[in-house]
Amino acid sequence: MTAQTKPTSRERLLEATATLAYRQGVGIGVEELCKAAGVSKRSMYQLFRSKDELLAASLERRADSYAASLLPVTGDGRSPRERIRHVFEQVQSQAHEPEFRGCPYLAVQVELKDQNHPASQVAHRVKESLTGFFRAEADQGGASDPDLLARQLMLVFDGASARAGIGADNLAGLIEPTLSSLLDPAGMR
Amino acid sequence: MTAQTKPTSRERLLEATATLAYRQGVGIGVEELCKAAGVSKRSMYQLFRSKDELLAASLERRADSYAASLLPVTGDGRSPRERIRHVFEQVQSQAHEPEFRGCPYLAVQVELKDQNHPASQVAHRVKESLTGFFRAEADQGGASDPDLLARQLMLVFDGASARAGIGADNLAGLIEPTLSSLLDPAGMR
Numbered sequence: 017m018t019a020q021t022k023p024t025s026r027e028r029l030l031e032a033t034a035t036l037a038y039r040q041g042v043g044i045g046v047e048e049l050c051k052a053a054g055v056s057k058r059s060m061y062q063l064f065r066s067k068d069e070l071l072a073a074s075l076e077r078r079a080d081s082y083a084a085s086l087l088p089v090t091g092d093g094r095s096p097r098e099r100i101r102h103v104f105e106q107v108q109s110q111a112h113e114p115e116f117r118g119c120p121y122l123a124v125q126v127e128l129k130d131q132n133h134p135a136s137q138v139a140h141r142v143k144e145s146l147t148g149f150f151r152a153e154a155d156q157g158g159a160s161d162p163d164l165l166a167r168q169l170m171l172v173f174d175g176a177s178a179r180a181g182i183g184a185d186n187l188a189g190l191i192e193p194t195l196s197s198l199l200d201p202a203g204m205r
Numbered sequence: 206m207t208a209q210t211k212p213t214s215r216e217r218l219l220e221a222t223a224t225l226a227y228r229q230g231v232g233i234g235v236e237e238l239c240k241a242a243g244v245s246k247r248s249m250y251q252l253f254r255s256k257d258e259l260l261a262a263s264l265e266r267r268a269d270s271y272a273a274s275l276l277p278v279t280g281d282g283r284s285p286r287e288r289i290r291h292v293f294e295q296v297q298s299q300a301h302e303p304e305f306r307g308c309p310y311l312a313v314q315v316e317l318k319d320q321n322h323p324a325s326q327v328a329h330r331v332k333e334s335l336t337g338f339f340r341a342e343a344d345q346g347g348a349s350d351p352d353l354l355a356r357q358l359m360l361v362f363d364g365a366s367a368r369a370g371i372g373a374d375n376l377a378g379l380i381e382p383t384l385s386s387l388l389d390p391a392g393m394r
Contacts, residue, residue, distance in 0.1 A: 041316055043232035117318055125371040126315045127230055129306055136371075143373060167379050168386075174373075175364025182314040182325075184332060184363075190356050197357075197386045 026063050028053040033074035038120045042071060042127045072134035075124060079142050087149060096157030097204045100150065100169065104191045111180035111187050118181020122174050159202040168198050215252050217242040222263035227309045231260060231316045261323035264313060268331050276338055285346030286393045289339065289358065293380045300369035300376050307370020311363050348391040357387050
Protein backbone atom coordinates (compact mmCIF):
# COMPACT_ATOMS: atom_id res chain seq x y z
CA MET A 17 0.00 0.00 0.00
CA THR A 18 1.27 3.46 -0.85
CA ALA A 19 0.40 6.58 1.10
CA GLN A 20 -1.02 8.23 -1.99
CA THR A 21 -3.79 6.37 -3.71
CA LYS A 22 -5.06 7.26 -7.15
CA PRO A 23 -8.27 9.29 -7.01
CA THR A 24 -11.34 7.23 -7.86
CA SER A 25 -13.70 8.08 -10.72
CA ARG A 26 -16.09 9.46 -8.13
CA GLU A 27 -13.43 11.76 -6.66
CA ARG A 28 -12.29 12.94 -10.08
CA LEU A 29 -15.87 13.77 -11.05
CA LEU A 30 -16.47 15.68 -7.83
CA GLU A 31 -13.28 17.69 -8.21
CA ALA A 32 -13.87 18.48 -11.88
CA THR A 33 -17.46 19.53 -11.16
CA ALA A 34 -16.51 21.78 -8.24
CA THR A 35 -13.75 23.44 -10.27
CA LEU A 36 -15.58 23.84 -13.57
CA ALA A 37 -18.96 24.85 -12.15
CA TYR A 38 -17.20 27.56 -10.15
CA ARG A 39 -15.25 28.77 -13.15
CA GLN A 40 -17.94 28.49 -15.84
CA GLY A 41 -21.24 28.30 -14.01
CA VAL A 42 -23.70 25.55 -13.13
CA GLY A 43 -24.90 25.34 -16.72
CA ILE A 44 -21.78 23.38 -17.67
CA GLY A 45 -22.63 20.18 -19.54
CA VAL A 46 -22.27 16.60 -18.32
CA GLU A 47 -20.11 15.79 -21.37
CA GLU A 48 -17.57 18.45 -20.41
CA LEU A 49 -17.51 17.34 -16.77
CA CYS A 50 -16.95 13.70 -17.73
CA LYS A 51 -14.25 14.68 -20.20
CA ALA A 52 -12.42 16.77 -17.61
CA ALA A 53 -12.65 13.95 -15.08
CA GLY A 54 -11.66 11.26 -17.57
CA VAL A 55 -14.81 9.28 -16.76
CA SER A 56 -17.39 7.94 -19.22
CA LYS A 57 -20.93 9.27 -19.12
CA ARG A 58 -22.12 5.75 -18.41
CA SER A 59 -19.88 5.51 -15.34
CA MET A 60 -20.98 8.93 -14.20
CA TYR A 61 -24.63 7.90 -14.26
CA GLN A 62 -23.71 4.76 -12.33
CA LEU A 63 -22.16 6.93 -9.62
CA PHE A 64 -24.68 9.80 -9.58
CA ARG A 65 -28.36 9.74 -10.40
CA SER A 66 -28.18 13.10 -12.15
CA LYS A 67 -26.04 16.14 -12.80
CA ASP A 68 -27.96 17.88 -10.02
CA GLU A 69 -26.86 15.23 -7.56
CA LEU A 70 -23.25 15.40 -8.82
CA LEU A 71 -23.26 19.18 -8.38
CA ALA A 72 -24.69 18.92 -4.86
CA ALA A 73 -22.11 16.27 -3.89
CA SER A 74 -19.25 18.37 -5.31
CA LEU A 75 -20.30 21.33 -3.15
CA GLU A 76 -20.66 19.11 -0.11
CA ARG A 77 -17.19 17.67 -0.65
CA ARG A 78 -15.53 21.08 -0.57
CA ALA A 79 -17.55 22.42 2.38
CA ASP A 80 -14.94 21.56 5.02
CA SER A 81 -11.95 22.95 3.14
CA TYR A 82 -13.99 26.06 2.31
CA ALA A 83 -14.77 26.61 5.99
CA ALA A 84 -11.12 25.95 6.89
CA SER A 85 -10.00 28.55 4.34
CA LEU A 86 -12.11 31.19 6.06
CA LEU A 87 -12.47 30.43 9.76
CA PRO A 88 -9.85 30.87 12.49
CA VAL A 89 -8.88 27.75 14.42
CA THR A 90 -10.86 27.03 17.58
CA GLY A 91 -9.38 28.48 20.77
CA ASP A 92 -6.65 30.53 19.11
CA GLY A 93 -6.74 32.96 22.02
CA ARG A 94 -7.78 35.91 19.90
CA SER A 95 -10.75 38.10 20.75
CA PRO A 96 -14.08 37.45 19.01
CA ARG A 97 -13.59 40.74 17.20
CA GLU A 98 -10.23 39.58 15.84
CA ARG A 99 -11.66 36.18 14.93
CA ILE A 100 -14.39 37.88 12.89
CA ARG A 101 -11.80 40.10 11.20
CA HIS A 102 -9.85 36.96 10.30
CA VAL A 103 -12.69 35.74 8.07
CA PHE A 104 -12.75 39.00 6.14
CA GLU A 105 -8.98 39.12 5.82
CA GLN A 106 -9.20 35.69 4.21
CA VAL A 107 -11.85 36.87 1.74
CA GLN A 108 -9.75 39.88 0.90
CA SER A 109 -6.71 37.74 0.31
CA GLN A 110 -8.65 35.17 -1.75
CA ALA A 111 -10.15 37.98 -3.83
CA HIS A 112 -6.70 38.71 -5.24
CA GLU A 113 -6.36 35.26 -6.77
CA PRO A 114 -6.99 35.42 -10.53
CA GLU A 115 -9.40 32.46 -10.29
CA PHE A 116 -11.57 34.19 -7.68
CA ARG A 117 -15.25 34.40 -8.68
CA GLY A 118 -16.75 35.15 -5.26
CA CYS A 119 -18.23 32.74 -2.74
CA PRO A 120 -18.99 29.49 -4.59
CA TYR A 121 -21.96 28.79 -2.32
CA LEU A 122 -23.54 32.15 -2.97
CA ALA A 123 -22.87 31.87 -6.71
CA VAL A 124 -24.56 28.49 -7.00
CA GLN A 125 -27.71 29.78 -5.34
CA VAL A 126 -27.77 32.91 -7.51
CA GLU A 127 -27.30 30.79 -10.62
CA LEU A 128 -29.75 28.00 -9.88
CA LYS A 129 -32.57 30.40 -8.82
CA ASP A 130 -34.30 27.38 -7.32
CA GLN A 131 -33.73 27.11 -3.58
CA ASN A 132 -35.15 23.57 -3.56
CA HIS A 133 -32.40 22.31 -5.88
CA PRO A 134 -30.21 19.81 -3.98
CA ALA A 135 -27.11 21.92 -4.69
CA SER A 136 -28.85 25.07 -3.39
CA GLN A 137 -29.70 23.21 -0.22
CA VAL A 138 -26.08 22.21 0.36
CA ALA A 139 -25.02 25.80 -0.33
CA HIS A 140 -27.65 27.10 2.06
CA ARG A 141 -26.36 24.87 4.86
CA VAL A 142 -22.74 25.97 4.28
CA LYS A 143 -23.76 29.64 4.44
CA GLU A 144 -25.87 29.01 7.52
CA SER A 145 -22.86 27.55 9.25
CA LEU A 146 -20.88 30.74 8.55
CA THR A 147 -23.79 32.75 9.96
CA GLY A 148 -23.61 30.46 13.01
CA PHE A 149 -19.92 31.22 13.45
CA PHE A 150 -20.56 34.97 13.31
CA ARG A 151 -23.46 34.65 15.75
CA ALA A 152 -21.38 32.65 18.25
CA GLU A 153 -18.51 35.14 18.09
CA ALA A 154 -20.92 38.06 18.40
CA ASP A 155 -22.38 36.43 21.48
CA GLN A 156 -18.94 35.73 22.92
CA GLY A 157 -17.84 39.31 22.24
CA GLY A 158 -20.79 40.78 24.08
CA ALA A 159 -22.56 42.26 21.06
CA SER A 160 -25.72 44.12 22.03
CA ASP A 161 -27.70 42.17 19.41
CA PRO A 162 -25.75 39.07 18.24
CA ASP A 163 -28.41 38.01 15.72
CA LEU A 164 -28.42 41.40 14.05
CA LEU A 165 -24.62 41.58 13.98
CA ALA A 166 -24.39 38.10 12.43
CA ARG A 167 -26.85 39.12 9.71
CA GLN A 168 -24.91 42.33 9.07
CA LEU A 169 -21.64 40.43 8.79
CA MET A 170 -23.19 38.01 6.29
CA LEU A 171 -24.47 41.00 4.32
CA VAL A 172 -20.96 42.41 4.16
CA PHE A 173 -19.46 38.98 3.48
CA ASP A 174 -21.77 38.26 0.55
CA GLY A 175 -21.61 41.81 -0.76
CA ALA A 176 -17.81 41.75 -0.64
CA SER A 177 -17.53 38.29 -2.20
CA ALA A 178 -19.95 39.14 -4.97
CA ARG A 179 -18.46 42.52 -5.80
CA ALA A 180 -14.90 41.22 -5.77
CA GLY A 181 -16.00 38.14 -7.71
CA ILE A 182 -17.34 40.24 -10.58
CA GLY A 183 -14.36 42.59 -10.46
CA ALA A 184 -16.45 45.57 -9.35
CA ASP A 185 -14.35 46.24 -6.24
CA ASN A 186 -10.92 45.05 -5.13
CA LEU A 187 -11.96 45.50 -1.46
CA ALA A 188 -8.77 47.44 -0.62
CA GLY A 189 -9.43 49.91 2.19
CA LEU A 190 -13.10 48.95 2.24
CA ILE A 191 -13.54 46.03 4.62
CA GLU A 192 -11.62 47.36 7.60
CA PRO A 193 -13.62 50.59 8.12
CA THR A 194 -16.90 48.83 7.27
CA LEU A 195 -16.32 46.20 9.95
CA SER A 196 -15.40 48.87 12.50
CA SER A 197 -18.61 50.72 11.71
CA LEU A 198 -20.58 47.59 12.54
CA LEU A 199 -18.54 46.15 15.42
CA ASP A 200 -18.08 49.42 17.35
CA PRO A 201 -21.74 50.37 17.85
CA ALA A 202 -22.50 46.73 18.74
CA GLY A 203 -20.00 47.08 21.58
CA MET A 204 -17.94 44.11 20.36
CA ARG A 205 -14.81 43.10 22.25
CA MET B 206 -53.38 55.53 -35.61
CA THR B 207 -54.04 54.21 -32.11
CA ALA B 208 -52.13 55.29 -29.01
CA GLN B 209 -51.13 51.72 -28.29
CA THR B 210 -49.10 50.01 -30.95
CA LYS B 211 -48.45 46.28 -31.00
CA PRO B 212 -44.96 45.42 -29.72
CA THR B 213 -42.56 44.54 -32.52
CA SER B 214 -40.73 41.20 -32.73
CA ARG B 215 -37.66 42.96 -31.43
CA GLU B 216 -39.50 44.34 -28.40
CA ARG B 217 -41.13 40.98 -27.65
CA LEU B 218 -37.74 39.25 -27.80
CA LEU B 219 -36.14 41.81 -25.50
CA GLU B 220 -38.95 41.56 -22.97
CA ALA B 221 -39.01 37.75 -23.00
CA THR B 222 -35.25 37.59 -22.62
CA ALA B 223 -35.14 40.05 -19.72
CA THR B 224 -37.94 38.23 -17.92
CA LEU B 225 -36.82 34.66 -18.52
CA ALA B 226 -33.08 35.20 -18.01
CA TYR B 227 -33.89 36.84 -14.67
CA ARG B 228 -36.20 34.02 -13.64
CA GLN B 229 -34.23 31.05 -14.96
CA GLY B 230 -30.69 32.26 -15.53
CA VAL B 231 -28.62 33.30 -18.53
CA GLY B 232 -28.27 29.68 -19.66
CA ILE B 233 -31.82 29.74 -21.03
CA GLY B 234 -31.95 28.52 -24.63
CA VAL B 235 -32.66 30.54 -27.75
CA GLU B 236 -35.52 28.16 -28.63
CA GLU B 237 -37.30 28.94 -25.39
CA LEU B 238 -36.76 32.68 -25.76
CA CYS B 239 -38.12 32.66 -29.31
CA LYS B 240 -41.10 30.54 -28.26
CA ALA B 241 -41.93 32.88 -25.38
CA ALA B 242 -41.65 35.90 -27.67
CA GLY B 243 -43.59 34.26 -30.49
CA VAL B 244 -40.75 34.94 -32.92
CA SER B 245 -39.02 32.43 -35.20
CA LYS B 246 -35.37 31.62 -34.67
CA ARG B 247 -34.68 32.87 -38.15
CA SER B 248 -36.23 36.27 -37.36
CA MET B 249 -34.33 36.41 -34.09
CA TYR B 250 -31.02 35.97 -35.88
CA GLN B 251 -32.02 38.68 -38.35
CA LEU B 252 -32.57 41.06 -35.44
CA PHE B 253 -29.64 40.02 -33.22
CA ARG B 254 -26.29 38.61 -34.21
CA SER B 255 -26.25 36.22 -31.25
CA LYS B 256 -27.94 35.29 -27.99
CA ASP B 257 -25.19 37.24 -26.22
CA GLU B 258 -26.19 40.37 -28.08
CA LEU B 259 -29.88 39.74 -27.38
CA LEU B 260 -29.13 39.33 -23.68
CA ALA B 261 -27.06 42.52 -23.58
CA ALA B 262 -29.78 44.48 -25.40
CA SER B 263 -32.46 43.14 -23.04
CA LEU B 264 -30.50 44.39 -20.02
CA GLU B 265 -29.89 47.75 -21.69
CA ARG B 266 -33.60 48.13 -22.44
CA ARG B 267 -34.58 47.73 -18.79
CA ALA B 268 -31.79 49.92 -17.38
CA ASP B 269 -33.88 53.09 -17.19
CA SER B 270 -36.90 51.49 -15.55
CA TYR B 271 -34.59 49.66 -13.15
CA ALA B 272 -32.97 52.94 -12.11
CA ALA B 273 -36.39 54.58 -11.81
CA SER B 274 -37.56 51.74 -9.55
CA LEU B 275 -34.71 52.47 -7.14
CA LEU B 276 -33.72 56.13 -7.27
CA PRO B 277 -35.58 59.09 -5.79
CA VAL B 278 -36.65 61.80 -8.22
CA THR B 279 -34.21 64.66 -8.76
CA GLY B 280 -34.71 67.65 -6.49
CA ASP B 281 -37.34 66.06 -4.24
CA GLY B 282 -36.22 68.33 -1.38
CA ARG B 283 -35.15 65.45 0.83
CA SER B 284 -31.72 65.26 2.46
CA PRO B 285 -28.98 63.16 0.79
CA ARG B 286 -29.28 60.78 3.72
CA GLU B 287 -33.00 60.30 3.08
CA ARG B 288 -32.40 59.94 -0.64
CA ILE B 289 -29.92 57.14 0.04
CA ARG B 290 -32.37 55.48 2.40
CA HIS B 291 -34.99 55.65 -0.34
CA VAL B 292 -32.95 53.28 -2.54
CA PHE B 293 -32.73 50.69 0.21
CA GLU B 294 -36.41 51.02 1.07
CA GLN B 295 -37.13 50.20 -2.56
CA VAL B 296 -34.91 47.09 -2.44
CA GLN B 297 -36.58 46.00 0.74
CA SER B 298 -39.99 46.42 -0.77
CA GLN B 299 -39.00 44.68 -4.03
CA ALA B 300 -37.54 41.81 -2.02
CA HIS B 301 -41.02 40.89 -0.85
CA GLU B 302 -42.27 40.25 -4.36
CA PRO B 303 -42.45 36.49 -5.04
CA GLU B 304 -40.59 36.95 -8.35
CA PHE B 305 -37.63 38.71 -6.67
CA ARG B 306 -34.27 37.07 -7.43
CA GLY B 307 -31.97 39.92 -6.40
CA CYS B 308 -30.43 42.63 -8.56
CA PRO B 309 -30.65 41.44 -12.19
CA TYR B 310 -27.44 43.25 -13.09
CA LEU B 311 -25.47 41.62 -10.30
CA ALA B 312 -26.95 38.21 -11.11
CA VAL B 313 -25.98 38.39 -14.76
CA GLN B 314 -22.37 39.14 -13.89
CA VAL B 315 -22.24 36.36 -11.30
CA GLU B 316 -23.72 33.92 -13.80
CA LEU B 317 -21.69 34.83 -16.86
CA LYS B 318 -18.34 34.84 -14.97
CA ASP B 319 -16.89 36.65 -17.96
CA GLN B 320 -16.68 40.39 -17.42
CA ASN B 321 -15.93 40.96 -21.10
CA HIS B 322 -19.26 39.47 -22.15
CA PRO B 323 -21.41 42.22 -23.75
CA ALA B 324 -24.17 41.61 -21.18
CA SER B 325 -21.68 41.87 -18.30
CA GLN B 326 -20.51 45.17 -19.69
CA VAL B 327 -24.05 46.57 -19.78
CA ALA B 328 -24.59 45.30 -16.23
CA HIS B 329 -21.33 46.85 -15.10
CA ARG B 330 -22.37 50.26 -16.46
CA VAL B 331 -25.77 50.08 -14.76
CA LYS B 332 -24.14 49.25 -11.42
CA GLU B 333 -21.56 51.98 -11.90
CA SER B 334 -24.32 54.49 -12.35
CA LEU B 335 -25.84 53.45 -9.00
CA THR B 336 -22.39 53.86 -7.42
CA GLY B 337 -22.30 57.30 -9.03
CA PHE B 338 -25.64 58.19 -7.44
CA PHE B 339 -24.40 57.14 -3.99
CA ARG B 340 -21.15 59.06 -4.46
CA ALA B 341 -22.97 62.25 -5.49
CA GLU B 342 -25.35 62.03 -2.52
CA ALA B 343 -22.44 61.28 -0.17
CA ASP B 344 -20.67 64.36 -1.49
CA GLN B 345 -23.79 66.47 -1.16
CA GLY B 346 -24.38 65.23 2.38
CA GLY B 347 -20.89 66.17 3.50
CA ALA B 348 -19.56 62.64 3.98
CA SER B 349 -16.01 62.58 5.29
CA ASP B 350 -15.00 60.17 2.49
CA PRO B 351 -17.64 60.08 -0.26
CA ASP B 352 -15.80 57.42 -2.30
CA LEU B 353 -15.58 55.07 0.65
CA LEU B 354 -19.20 55.61 1.61
CA ALA B 355 -20.35 54.95 -1.96
CA ARG B 356 -18.40 51.67 -2.00
CA GLN B 357 -19.84 50.69 1.38
CA LEU B 358 -23.36 51.41 0.20
CA MET B 359 -22.82 49.27 -2.91
CA LEU B 360 -21.51 46.49 -0.68
CA VAL B 361 -24.67 46.63 1.39
CA PHE B 362 -26.85 47.00 -1.70
CA ASP B 363 -25.38 43.95 -3.43
CA GLY B 364 -25.20 41.93 -0.22
CA ALA B 365 -28.83 42.72 0.56
CA SER B 366 -30.02 42.04 -2.99
CA ALA B 367 -28.15 38.76 -3.20
CA ARG B 368 -29.18 37.48 0.22
CA ALA B 369 -32.82 38.42 -0.27
CA GLY B 370 -32.69 37.04 -3.81
CA ILE B 371 -31.65 33.58 -2.61
CA GLY B 372 -34.09 33.70 0.30
CA ALA B 373 -31.32 33.74 2.91
CA ASP B 374 -32.57 36.94 4.58
CA ASN B 375 -35.85 38.86 4.37
CA LEU B 376 -33.99 42.11 5.24
CA ALA B 377 -36.54 43.04 7.94
CA GLY B 378 -34.89 45.08 10.68
CA LEU B 379 -31.51 44.71 8.99
CA ILE B 380 -31.08 47.56 6.53
CA GLU B 381 -32.07 50.46 8.77
CA PRO B 382 -29.46 49.90 11.52
CA THR B 383 -26.81 48.91 8.98
CA LEU B 384 -27.25 52.17 7.07
CA SER B 385 -27.14 54.19 10.29
CA SER B 386 -23.89 52.46 11.24
CA LEU B 387 -22.36 53.61 7.97
CA LEU B 388 -23.96 57.03 7.55
CA ASP B 389 -23.43 58.24 11.13
CA PRO B 390 -19.63 57.90 11.36
CA ALA B 391 -19.35 59.42 7.87
CA GLY B 392 -21.10 62.51 9.25
CA MET B 393 -23.84 62.34 6.61
CA ARG B 394 -26.63 64.91 6.64
